[in-house]
Amino acid sequence: MELRGVEELMDLLHACRGARDTPGRCGGRVDLHDHALQTAALLRRSRPADKELQVAGLVHALGQLLRPADPTGHTDLAADLVRPLLGERVSGLVRHHSGGYAHDAETDDLLSLRHAHEAGRVVGIDAGVLEDWRTVLELVAAQHSRLGAVD
Ligand SMILES: [Fe+2]
Numbered sequence: 264m265e266l267r268g269v270e271e272l273m274d275l276l277h278a279c280r281g282a283r284d285t286p287g288r289c290g291g292r293v294d295l296h297d298h299a300l301q302t303a304a305l306l307r308r309s310r311p312a313d314k315e316l317q318v319a320g321l322v323h324a325l326g327q328l329l330r331p332a333d334p335t336g337h338t339d340l341a342a343d344l345v346r347p348l349l350g351e352r353v354s355g356l357v358r359h360h361s362g363g364y365a366h367d368a369e370t371d372d373l374l375s376l377r378h379a380h381e382a383g384r385v386v387g388i389d390a391g392v393l394e395d396w397r398t399v400l401e402l403v404a405a406q407h408s409r410l411g412a413v414d
């Protein structure tokens with residue numbers, strides 16, 4: 264699977280609504296769509312200047328939607344999926360969000376992401392809507408996308 268742009272990414276994030284039956288899923292009792300919005304909103308509050316980190320929070324759980332039966336491979340899947348559109352840093356944050364080795368330079372960012380991912384599981388909280396993130400996604404994609412860069 265390959266993402267061809269922000270619109271396809273948004274479609275995929277919309278498809279996370281209602282995804283709550285996966286064993287060991289990221290969002291706990293909260294569905295993946297709400298978990299993604301809550302994680303991103305928490306990062307927007309704690310790290311307001313870091314759009315890439317916020318976007319990593321928004322997309323970090325996509326692998327669970329695409330391959331729900333593979334709890335170990337889903338982070339790599341999501342990281343590989345978003346890399347061409349959102350760049351190496353977002354991809355790396357997604358890849359390592361659930362633990363394991365991190366480069367020193369990544370540590371603070373990963374801790375922030377992991378904290379938001381743990382905290383973003385509150386049932387019934389209003390964390391906004393996906394449309395709020397379109398501009399930020401387009402900004403990060405415009406900075407990093409290799410799509411269309413060859414001309
Ligand atoms: Fe998560």
